[in-house]
Amino acid sequence: MENKNKFDLRETLSYFAFEVPVKLYRSIIRHGYPDSEKNKSLLIFTNFFLHILPVKVRKHTVKVRYSYCMGGITLLLFIILTITGGLLMFYYVPSTEKAYQNMKDLEFAVSFGVFLRNMHRWGAHGMVATVFLHMCRVFYTGAYKPPREFNWVIGVILLVSTLFLSFTGYLLPWDQLAFWAITVGATIASYAPMGDLQRFVLLGGNTVDQGALIRFYVAHVFLLPLVTTLLIGVHLWRVRKDGGMSGPPL
Amino acid sequence: MENTENKKNNSEEELKLSRRNLFAIAGWGGLLTSMAASVGAALRFMFPNVLYEPSPIVKLGKTSDYAEGSITFNESERMFIFRDSTGFKVISAICTHLRCTVNWSEINNRFECPCHGSVFSTDGKVISGPAPKPLEWLHVKASPDKRLVVNKNKVVDKNYSLIV
Amino acid sequence: MPAKKIDKQDIFPKGSGKTYGLLELVDGESRIASKEPEDTVFCFPHLLTPIMMCTLVTTIVLVLVSLFFNAPLEEIANPVRPPNPAKAPWYFLGLQEMVSYDAFVGGVLFPVLFVLGLMAIPYLDRNPLGVGVWFSKTRPIAIKLFTIFVIINLVLIIIGTFLRGPNWAIYWPWEDQGGGH
Numbered sequence: 001m002e003n004k005n006k007f008d009l010r011e012t013l014s015y016f017a018f019e020v021p022v023k024l025y026r027s028i029i030r031h032g033y034p035d036s037e038k039n040k041s042l043l044i045f046t047n048f049f050l051h052i053l054p055v056k057v058r059k060h061t062v063k064v065r066y067s068y069c070m071g072g073i074t075l076l077l078f079i080i081l082t083i084t085g086g087l088l089m090f091y092y093v094p095s096t097e098k099a100y101q102n103m104k105d106l107e108f109a110v111s112f113g114v115f116l117r118n119m120h121r122w123g124a125h126g127m128v129a130t131v132f133l134h135m136c137r138v139f140y141t142g143a144y145k146p147p148r149e150f151n152w153v154i155g156v157i158l159l160v161s162t163l164f165l166s167f168t169g170y171l172l173p174w175d176q177l178a179f180w181a182i183t184v185g186a187t188i189a190s191y192a193p194m195g196d197l198q199r200f201v202l203l204g205g206n207t208v209d210q211g212a213l214i215r216f217y218v219a220h221v222f223l224l225p226l227v228t229t230l231l232i233g234v235h236l237w238r239v240r241k242d243g244g245m246s247g248p249p250l
Numbered sequence: 251m252e253n254t255e256n257k258k259n260n261s262e263e264e265l266k267l268s269r270r271n272l273f274a275i276a277g278w279g280g281l282l283t284s285m286a287a288s289v290g291a292a293l294r295f296m297f298p299n300v301l302y303e304p305s306p307i308v309k310l311g312k313t314s315d316y317a318e319g320s321i322t323f324n325e326s327e328r329m330f331i332f333r334d335s336t337g338f339k340v341i342s343a344i345c346t347h348l349r350c351t352v353n354w355s356e357i358n359n360r361f362e363c364p365c366h367g368s369v370f371s372t373d374g375k376v377i378s379g380p381a382p383k384p385l386e387w388l389h390v391k392a393s394p395d396k397r398l399v400v401n402k403n404k405v406v407d408k409n410y411s412l413i414v
Numbered sequence: 415m416p417a418k419k420i421d422k423q424d425i426f427p428k429g430s431g432k433t434y435g436l437l438e439l440v441d442g443e444s445r446i447a448s449k450e451p452e453d454t455v456f457c458f459p460h461l462l463t464p465i466m467m468c469t470l471v472t473t474i475v476l477v478l479v480s481l482f483f484n485a486p487l488e489e490i491a492n493p494v495r496p497p498n499p500a501k502a503p504w505y506f507l508g509l510q511e512m513v514s515y516d517a518f519v520g521g522v523l524f525p526v527l528f529v530l531g532l533m534a535i536p537y538l539d540r541n542p543l544g545v546g547v548w549f550s551k552t553r554p555i556a557i558k559l560f561t562i563f564v565i566i567n568l569v570l571i572i573i574g575t576f577l578r579g580p581n582w583a584i585y586w587p588w589e590d591q592g593g594g595h
């Protein structure tokens with residue numbers, strides 16, 4: 001008790017050198033090495049990122065040849081797209097005068113700019129492909145049948161929002177593809193029931209110009225990612241609530 | 251005795267309930283109305299009132315600049331100017347399918363759209379392809395300084411012509 | 415330090431001020447609990463390992479592709495002249511192909527019917543069999559119909575990608591088709 005007030009250099013140093021790192025680690029990871037069943041469980045459900053997974057799953061779920069990880073790969077690509085897209089935003093200005101120049105800058109004047117842009121573009125192509133393959137997997141394994149009917153419906157909305165994300169995305173460079181895709185896409189909208197009103201609200205006017213670019217930009221970097229993120233959350237939550245991934249009847 | 255007592259209680263209960271119902275209806279009604287109003291306002295917000303768009307009425311070159319029998323494509327306004335022996339006719343180059351710009355094919359003597367292959371005759375009629383309507387003939391007049399003035403929003407009959 | 419004896423403190427961490435822990439609310443029988451314990455495995459490492467492998471392989475493939483192939487960037491937008499042919503990325507060429515027959519039918523009606531039709535599948539298909547198995551023989555009609563749907567999509571995309579050239583006319587792959595993606 002009495003030496004508590006006295007400063008002991010050796011004791012203090014050893015405290016910072018040996019005890020603090022352990023304490024720090026223990027304050028972050030609150031379980032021991034996962035070789036016991038208890039620690040294997042704690043590893044999953046005390047981790048924010050892993051706790052969407054159950055602690056135990058059916059053996060069937062682990063077979064890669066059942067789901068081919070297509071939903072998981074779609075999710076991974078979506079995460080990669082969010083990160084690379086967030087970085088590209090630092091150099092991209094949604095202006096009809098600057099956008100194309102920004103693309104050229106990314107290619108020639110920004111370190112790793114071309115690489116990030118490639119990741120973002122090819123990742124988007126990949127996501128469209130995997131989301132389609134995921135849907136095929138779910139269909140051919142009958143995984144949409146009760147109790148998973150509504151998760152399939154959410155999936156279809158995710159498919160549509162993935163396609164809209166791609167569409168709004170490739171408009172942003174304001175190159176020939178972008179301009180004529182907006183022109184054609186917005187005119188398709190005018191064939192829907194309310195006619196030119198839909199084209200007007202998509203373009204923010206009657207001509208394909210700055211107003212249209214900013215609308216597609218906001219949709220691409222804010223509205224659609226927000227909706228997609230929320231729906232992916234609900235989608236994965238429902239996979240668990242519906243009893244984990246589907247499999248042959250027990 | 252008991253029955254009447256009960257009845258009285260019941261109707262009092264009903265009265266209370268209906269008063270409560272009234273408040274519930276008012277509450278829900280108010281909530282839903284304000285939500286609907288917010289959605290309506292947000293939708294209305296998406297329709298701009300002021301547009302900074304170029305005027306649909308455009309002034310082109312001098313009437314004397316166009317040789318007789320010529321077909322001139324005006325790049326910036328996306329229209330073709332026909333000059334024949336009697337006067338001027340102007341046709342929009344915007345495809346009626348999905349608004350690509352049609353090209354004038356000298357060899358085939360017709361308009362061709364590169365996007366989905368619509369083909370139009372010299373007078374704008376659809377020859378083939380997905381275009382649902384003929385190309386639009388536009389109103390044209392001469393200004394006091396003898397220049398062509400075209401109103402892109404005013405569609406005219408295909409026989410309309412500015413006589414000079 | 416493997417804990418042999420589990421006591422209360424291990425489950426409810428001391429001093430967290432939390433005296434309850436909700437694991438799961440289940441209505442009716444639990445699918446997993448009703449089965450022998452041997453049918454289940456721990457997520458760590460049995461599920462986490464394949465997930466990590468998938469993540470690694472996908473990331474490596476994407477990085478390699480991005481290192482060797484540049485994303486397309488066409489000429490700067492020219493509001494006067496569309497490119498000829500003007501082709502969307504491959505996944506929209508099916509739509510572009512449909513639109514080239516009719517703007518309303520191909521651009522609005524069919525896409526809306528496709529989406530609504532897909533959403534309706536679980537409510538139209540009343541056959542409960544064949545869950546959890548690839549191409550189950552118990553649902554031949556459903557599988558055929560969906561395969562037709564997939565093939566229609568692929569065929570439209572293939573026509574749009576390989577057989578369309580200038581003025582959206584049919585060209586064979588060995589003919590010069592101009593630009594595209």
Ligand code: HEM
Nearest residue numbers: 067071072074075135143144151152155156158159245246
């Ligand atoms: C952004 C798009 C999507 C993401 C990120 C996503 C993600 C996932 C993930 C991670 C799973 C777990 C099983 C697996 O990996 O296969 C899953 C399951 C499922 N998905 Fe998706 N998905 C998407 C789109 C779709 C689409 C387009 C459909 C169908 C139209 C769909 C329907 C389902 C169904 C019904 C399940 C449960 C399958 C089972 O239990 O076997 N999802 N999804």
Ligand code: FES
Nearest residue numbers: 345347348363366
């Ligand atoms: S825009 Fe001319 S044919 Fe489609």
